[in-house]
Amino acid sequence: MKKIIYLLACMQLAVVSFGQTPNHKETFKLVYDEVLTNGQCYQTLDYLCNQIGGRLSGSPQAEQAVQYMFNKMKSYGFDTVYLQPVMVPHWVRGAKEEAFIAKGRQKFDVRICALGGSVATPLMGIDAEVIEVKSIAELKELGKERIKGKIVFFNRPMNPTNIHTGSAYGGANDQRGSGPAEAARYGAVGAVVRSLTLANDDFPHTGMTKYNDSLPKIPACAISTKGADALSNMIKLKSEGQVRMFLKMNCQTLPDAPSYNVIGEIKGAGMPNEIIIAGGHLDSWDNGQGAHDDGAGCVQSMEALRLIKTLGLKPNRTLRAVLFMNEENGVRGGLEYARVAALDVNQKHIAAIESDAGGFTPRAFGVDDTNAVKIFKKWEPLYKPYSIDDIRQGWGGVDIGPLKKQGTILIGYVPDSQRYFDYHHTEVDTFDKVNKRELELGAAAISTLMWLLSEEGTLK
């Protein structure tokens, strides 16, 4: 209570010191000073990661996270905080995977992890010859004759010469997303996919794979980049005989489970029916803590609203923090949020911001609408002192994507991308990899952008 009184006093002081309506430059200073001196998001992320941990949709941890974040937003005194029900896929990894590579009389244990959505192997595992390909197109060239009965090993690396690592990811992730389904088309019995990372590391990076319902579902897993290089080298030495792999995976898809999007709102003073949201996804893969992907985006979105609330700023339009459930393996939260939003014809989501590229140092905003980019570019000078150099054409985010058909302008928060795929979908995506200030600067960037959109709208 003492703290609340203190905060209220600070709010008054902060706003009053600039008169009743600080200009944008003054508001930026207020927001950034507050986050860098009294920021809450780092501690919230600490709890989310170290006390709750990995939060795969349908898991008890995902439900703990829903409750924790709901209570946290309640404690911030937002005008409304509520849970939006949504049924989510419920895939579980089961007992730890086992795998080894065999060549002649030699046997090497190797670490794999099932891709999200994969079926299990038979109870006794599978054991088959490995055939390496660099692309889905190569499957067609090889044909059923060469592939049937084998484990297909997709081994095209991400391109290290892409400066933005997201582009390198985009250029390789078809292998994980549809490689296993396509391999099944040619009679493969399993699929092993090189981990999607530019790092030379020892642990598998998981992620979603999608089956084709008209084709057999074969077990699919990721192998670390070091493991992939070793496997590829063994295959190259053909003179020493055929390379086989043993895979044992215990995953299964359970019936859909009930879950929630978590939503907090500050009502707009003048135009409450125009809504601006900032969001991240609360679910994460099960193997790590989901710190950068995407605990960071969740705590930043909440913090963006808290900063405005704490400073006593009164937004003209309605601001929402939305913590989406189930980005990783279904996007059910994003779809449900957009569906419900479309039902209320009296309100309009004018803009949506997503933070789902890690809690790294801020670089830019990417805006998916060509006209809006031109309008928003006028704000670049406000951001220049705060480590954001660019408001540019770009991509919004997976969770906010379904809002597009309502005419919502989608905006991706763009942190520096170099380290993201070192941690992405692995056991090392943990709290200690997040720098407090980098996380906080991102929260302030999102908060100030919400404020600008609230005060100026998207049209002028």
Added chain:
Amino acid sequence: MKKIIYLLACMQLAVVSFGQTPNHKETFKLVYDEVLTNGQCYQTLDYLCNQIGGRLSGSPQAEQAVQYMFNKMKSYGFDTVYLQPVMVPHWVRGAKEEAFIAKGRQKFDVRICALGGSVATPLMGIDAEVIEVKSIAELKELGKERIKGKIVFFNRPMNPTNIHTGSAYGGANDQRGSGPAEAARYGAVGAVVRSLTLANDDFPHTGMTKYNDSLPKIPACAISTKGADALSNMIKLKSEGQVRMFLKMNCQTLPDAPSYNVIGEIKGAGMPNEIIIAGGHLDSWDNGQGAHDDGAGCVQSMEALRLIKTLGLKPNRTLRAVLFMNEENGVRGGLEYARVAALDVNQKHIAAIESDAGGFTPRAFGVDDTNAVKIFKKWEPLYKPYSIDDIRQGWGGVDIGPLKKQGTILIGYVPDSQRYFDYHHTEVDTFDKVNKRELELGAAAISTLMWLLSEEGTLK
């Protein structure tokens, strides 16, 4: 040898594929592609950190580093590689420091580390009441009467609201640099300085302190930020009695020792007497591995030249990588390099680039000359796709500073600053804190800037 033939073949291919003279945009692509696919700097830093370690001036590790980097540059086939002798201060920490805080019958062990250049305590240590100040000015207000016989505790934190952490450092480091000498003016018997970091951490951050020869030299050490907060809280609770500290430090200053700057050169084809250097400092504090400070700058400077050599590019002016000795506690290497450069009236150092702000993701170049900034700004569009948004007015670096009076334009390579002071001058400034791609992108940024300066000079 096979590798060399292969590299030679690649060089030819790379240059030939663009004809004999690639334009700047093509050269950028060549340099960045090479560093991101075949970069050597990360492995060199690995050895420097994990096999050699901390490299304080005068230490055996510093000499190992000189030999290792000399041989490494030799292996790159630069036109000239040589050692430039320089005598350096030789301060040693001695046996690990001991310290505790005492209040009444309570005693708390606390971690300290001697500041560079500090004298030792007497053999039995010192034990005195602690008096906290927030600034050097406060010493004068308190006066001799309050300070005499006490340990002065400088506890002004770095300002977290500075977006660029270097500014926050600059606003607090007078406490470490001249605080102990000034405390001695008022009769203090020791000085304890809050670590210069924005992180809330458990380990002391060392760094240089400078005595005033006309005043007594008192033992001076750093205390961690957590330790400083705890100490300050104990002092606040005055009712519970006086807070005392025990300090035992075993450092000493030995006679100056012989050492070297390590220099590698590619001779300019057209204007060999105009010289452009890139450098970092090879010495580091003894408590960590000197990975970000400044192993990173050294391996980037070497890599900047290697990239040009490997790609078969022929610079018009002479390019040098200079690994300076003794930045941390004397700048003798920087002074000696400038002294020798000034002796040769036939040559001119037209520009010097320093990388001494960590191996983090690239952001900008800071140029210390107002006219040069205007000229160099035309290169911003070349850098925009490569994670550098800004060529701006700024500061060069400590080691290249002495070149200023020769009219050399000084340029600081500016990586992102958020994480730097988490590691700076501590036991956690280790190799694993450096991201391979961030380091490599910095090397390519420096390499391409050397190339632009070589081809275009600094005047047009």
